[in-house]
Amino acid sequence: MGVAAPSLGRRGVDAHAVAGCHSEPAVRVTQTQAASVGAATGSRGWRLTDRGIAVVLITGAVLLAAAVTVITATAITVTSADYVQPGHSAIVGR
Numbered sequence: 101m102g103v104a105a106p107s108l109g110r111r112g113v114d115a116h117a118v119a120g121c122h123s124e125p126a127v128r129v130t131q132t133q134a135a136s137v138g139a140a141t142g143s144r145g146w147r148l149t150d151r152g153i154a155v156v157l158i159t160g161a162v163l164l165a166a167a168v169t170v171i172t173a174t175a176i177t178v179t180s181a182d183y184v185q186p187g188h189s190a191i192v193g194r
Contacts (some may be wrong), residue, residue, distance in 0.1 A: 150155075177183060
């Protein structure tokens, strides 16, 4: 007992009847053109866009700012006159 699963087969829909579907590509690319484009772009399979470069640069800038903040705060703390080393009591020295 249960509900029958829907069929995933084609129902005879013509590709031209569906908006945006074409049976042949708008631009034909020959094997020679495809090989030259593949050689020019490298074999990595992905390319970094301008937006991706901006994200990487902004992320690096945020990390750098955070690191400078932490290092500066640490330097100010450990060079202050009332700094107590970890593991030592501040009460004993008074």
